[in-house]
Amino acid sequence: MSLTLGSVEQDPALVTAHVDLERLSREQQALLDSAGVGIAFIKNRVVVRCNPHFAKIFGFSHRDQVVGIRSASLHPSREEFKALGRSAYPSMIQGKTFKTERRLRRNSGHLFWASLTGHLINAKAPHEGAIWIVDDIDEQRHRKALLSSAIREKQLLFETAAVGIAYFRQGALTRCNPHLGTMLGYEPETLLNLTNVPTSLLANISPLNVLSQMSASSSGNFEGELTLAHQQGHRIECEARSRWVDPLDRSQGEVWILVDITERKNIQAMLTKAQAELERQVHERTNELSATIQTLHQEVEDRKRVQERIHWMAHYDPLTGLPNRTFMADRSQEAITQARNNASPLAVIFLDLDRFKHVNDSLGHKVGDALLQQIAKRLRAVVREKDTVARLGGDEFVLLLPGANAQGAARVAGKLQEASLRPYQIGHHELSMAPSMGIALFPQDGEDIDSLTQSADVAMYHAKLEGRNTYRFFTPQMHAKSVRALQLENAMRRALERNEFTLHYQPQICLHTGEIRSVEALLRWNQPELGSVSPGEFIPVAEDSGQILQIGEWVLRKAVAQLQTWHQAGFGQLKVAVNLSAIQFHQPQLPELISRILLESDIPPTALELELTEGVAVHDPKAATLTMDALRKSGVWLSIDDFGTGYSSLSQLKRFQIYKLKIDQSFVHDLDHDSNDRAIVSAIIRMAQALGIQTTAEGVETQEQLDFLREQGCDEAQGYLFSRPVPAEQISELLCAYQPWSPPPSPAFS
Numbered sequence: 001m002s003l004t005l006g007s008v009e010q011d012p013a014l015v016t017a018h019v020d021l022e023r024l025s026r027e028q029q030a031l032l033d034s035a036g037v038g039i040a041f042i043k044n045r046v047v048v049r050c051n052p053h054f055a056k057i058f059g060f061s062h063r064d065q066v067v068g069i070r071s072a073s074l075h076p077s078r079e080e081f082k083a084l085g086r087s088a089y090p091s092m093i094q095g096k097t098f099k100t101e102r103r104l105r106r107n108s109g110h111l112f113w114a115s116l117t118g119h120l121i122n123a124k125a126p127h128e129g130a131i132w133i134v135d136d137i138d139e140q141r142h143r144k145a146l147l148s149s150a151i152r153e154k155q156l157l158f159e160t161a162a163v164g165i166a167y168f169r170q171g172a173l174t175r176c177n178p179h180l181g182t183m184l185g186y187e188p189e190t191l192l193n194l195t196n197v198p199t200s201l202l203a204n205i206s207p208l209n210v211l212s213q214m215s216a217s218s219s220g221n222f223e224g225e226l227t228l229a230h231q232q233g234h235r236i237e238c239e240a241r242s243r244w245v246d247p248l249d250r251s252q253g254e255v256w257i258l259v260d261i262t263e264r265k266n267i268q269a270m271l272t273k274a275q276a277e278l279e280r281q282v283h284e285r286t287n288e289l290s291a292t293i294q295t296l297h298q299e300v301e302d303r304k305r306v307q308e309r310i311h312w313m314a315h316y317d318p319l320t321g322l323p324n325r326t327f328m329a330d331r332s333q334e335a336i337t338q339a340r341n342n343a344s345p346l347a348v349i350f351l352d353l354d355r356f357k358h359v360n361d362s363l364g365h366k367v368g369d370a371l372l373q374q375i376a377k378r379l380r381a382v383v384r385e386k387d388t389v390a391r392l393g394g395d396e397f398v399l400l401l402p403g404a405n406a407q408g409a410a411r412v413a414g415k416l417q418e419a420s421l422r423p424y425q426i427g428h429h430e431l432s433m434a435p436s437m438g439i440a441l442f443p444q445d446g447e448d449i450d451s452l453t454q455s456a457d458v459a460m461y462h463a464k465l466e467g468r469n470t471y472r473f474f475t476p477q478m479h480a481k482s483v484r485a486l487q488l489e490n491a492m493r494r495a496l497e498r499n500e501f502t503l504h505y506q507p508q509i510c511l512h513t514g515e516i517r518s519v520e521a522l523l524r525w526n527q528p529e530l531g532s533v534s535p536g537e538f539i540p541v542a543e544d545s546g547q548i549l550q551i552g553e554w555v556l557r558k559a560v561a562q563l564q565t566w567h568q569a570g571f572g573q574l575k576v577a578v579n580l581s582a583i584q585f586h587q588p589q590l591p592e593l594i595s596r597i598l599l600e601s602d603i604p605p606t607a608l609e610l611e612l613t614e615g616v617a618v619h620d621p622k623a624a625t626l627t628m629d630a631l632r633k634s635g636v637w638l639s640i641d642d643f644g645t646g647y648s649s650l651s652q653l654k655r656f657q658i659y660k661l662k663i664d665q666s667f668v669h670d671l672d673h674d675s676n677d678r679a680i681v682s683a684i685i686r687m688a689q690a691l692g693i694q695t696t697a698e699g700v701e702t703q704e705q706l707d708f709l710r711e712q713g714c715d716e717a718q719g720y721l722f723s724r725p726v727p728a729e730q731i732s733e734l735l736c737a738y739q740p741w742s743p744p745p746s747p748a749f750s
Ligand SMILES: Nc1nc2c(ncn2[C@@H]2O[C@@H]3COP(=O)(O)O[C@H]4[C@@H](O)[C@H](n5cnc6c(=O)[nH]c(N)nc65)O[C@@H]4COP(=O)(O)O[C@H]3[C@H]2O)c(=O)[nH]1
Pocket: 506, 521, 522, 523, 524, 534, 535, 536, 539, 552, 555, 579, 580, 581, 611, 641, 642, 665, 698, 699, 700, 701, 718, 719, 720, 721, 724, 725
C-alpha cells in the first residue's frame, strides 16, 4: 500500500510524518501478510482489502481475487448474512468487538465453520467499514463434535453397560458405573464413599477390601477372576480385567471391568457336577456295558461252542468220536453220487461185535465203553482216509468204502478180522472181541445208504448165525431169514407178559443106579403167530438183545417153583438143572439173585444145578472164579454144559469147583461109528474122574451109546433114549412110574 500526499515534500515535518506513515503502512502490510488468521477490511458490504490467509481460507489463490467481491457471497445464504449483520452491528456500533462462530462459504461453494471477529473502523461512522478477522475452525469444530460424541457414547456405555466399571486412582475408587453398584448391592455413590463403611461388616471380602486390593495389587493389566462380596453378604464371582487409563501417566489410575459371572459359575459348577455325574454314570455304564459285552462275548463264545458241540454231537458219536449215522448218511450221498456218475464201485460193511453185551454186562459199562473206543481206533486205522467208519450205536459200526468192489470189501473185512485178533487191554482186563460183518455192494444190494446198510446188516446177521467172527456178502435170499430175527426180537419183548414161555424138563439118569437124579429145565416158546420157536433160534436173539436177563430169571423162578412142587409131592431127592447164559453169569448180582429165589422157596441150594458154558470164563477167568466161588458157597451145584466144544483147561476146571461135566452131544452122537469121538469121550470121563468131577452124557439116543458110556464109567446120561424134554406134569408121571432100570427103560420114555 502507498499513500500519495502530493506537494508536501518540502515540509520536513510532513516528510517525517510521511516516512513514518510509510513505515507503519509496511509494518501493517507485513503483519497482515504473516497473520495466521484471515483479515479483511469490508466497506459497504464489499471486500476492500484482505490478507493472503483470508483469500486462502475462502479458497482463492490470491488476495486480489477477493478484493471487490461482495461480502454476502462469503456466507451460506443472504438470510444468514443479514442475520449476522443484525446480531453484529448493534454491539459494533457501540465500539465493541463482535465475536461469533458461523458457517461461511468457500469459493468452491463448500460451507465451513469459522470464528468471526468484527470491529468497526469508526463506531460512529459505520459506513467507513469494518475489519473482520476470520479463522477456519471447521476442522476444530469437527474434532470437537467427534470428541463430544465420543464422550457421550462413553458416558452412555458407562451408564448402561451390563458390566461393572470402576476407576481407581492411587488406590481409591474414583468413579463407578451404576451396574457395579447393582452387582454389589450399593448405590454407586455409596460405593464411592465406602471408605467410611466398617470393613468388618463384609468381612475380609468386602468390596472395599477387594476393590482396594484390586487397585493396590494390580499392575494395570490384570485379567482373571475375583470373588467380591455383595452388600447382603453373599459372594459375587467376577471376571475382572484392569488397564491403566494412560500407561504413560499412571497417576491417572486404572479402569476395571467386572463381569458378574456368579450365575455362569453356578451353572458351570452345576454343569461340572452334572458332567462329573454324567461321566460317573457313563463310566459306570461303560463298565456295565463292557461287563455286559464281556458276558455277551462269553455267551456268544459259549453258544458257539455249544453250537459246535451240538453240530459235533449231531454228526459224531460222543463215545468214539467216529461219525454217527447222520454224518455217515451225508457222506454216503456224495459217495453214492460219485459211484453212480463214474460207474465206480462202493461197498458198505456192517460190523457188529460178537458177544459185546457180555463184556458190558459182566465187566460194566465203563469197560465196555473203553473197549468200544479202542475198537473204533483199530477200525479207523485199518481203512483208508477217504473211507468212513461210523458208529450207529451200541456195538454196531458201518464202514463206507468208496471205490471198493467185492474183492476190496472182502480184503477190508479180512483186515478187520486180523486187527481184532490182538486182545484189547482195558485196565487189568485183557479182552478179545471178534466182529461179525455183513457186506453190501452198490448198486446191486441197494441204491441208497439206507437200503445198503440194511442189506449189510442182514448179511452181518447171517455171519453171526453162521458162526460169528466172520463176514458174509449180502444175497437176496438172506432177507427172509433176517426179517425173522427181527420178528423174534420184537415178539420176545412181549412174550413174558403174555405167558408165551413154558419150561420142559428132561430127566438125567444116574448110570450107576438107574435113578432119575435130576431134570434139566429147557425153555420153550410158543408164539401165537410164529408158532413154536426153538431155543437154538431164540436164545441167541435173546442174548443179543439183552432180554436173556429177564427171561433167565423167569426160568430160574419157574424151575425152582416146579422143583418145590415135586419135592412137596415126595420126590425130595430130585434136583433141577437150569441153563445159565454167559450174560446172566456175568451179572454181579447173580449169586444174590439165586440165593433170593431159593430163599423165597423152600428148596435147599443143593437141589439146584446151574449149567454154564465153557465160554463164561474165557474173557475174565478171575472174575468167573469169584462168581463161581460165590455160587458154590451158597450151596448150588455148577456144571459145564456142552463140554468139549470150548477151550476149558484142566487147571481152570479144578479152580472152578465144577461138580459135573456135560459131554456135548456132538461127541455122543457118533460114538457107535467114530473111534475119535469114542476116544474123546472116554478121555473126558477119565479126566473128570481124575479131578473128582461127575460126567453126564448128553443126547444119548441109542442103547449102544449108553452101553459105551456105562463101560467108560460115565455117571449120568440124558437123551431121547430115556425121554425127550417134556412138560412138568409128564415128569411127575415119569417119576412115579419110573423104576431104576434093569433092564434099561428105553423106549418107554419117548
Ligand atoms: N438130537 C438130540 N437132542 C437132544 C437129545 N436129548 C436132549 N436133546 C436136546 O439137547 C439140548 C440140550 O440142551 P442144551 O445142550 O443145554 O442146549 C440148550 C441150551 O443151551 C439152550 N437152552 C434151552 N433152554 C434154556 C434156558 O432156559 N436158558 C438158556 N440160557 N439156554 C437154554 O438151548 C439149547 C437147545 O435146547 P433144546 O432145543 O431144548 O435142546 C436140548 C434138548 O432138547 C437127544 O437125544 N438127541
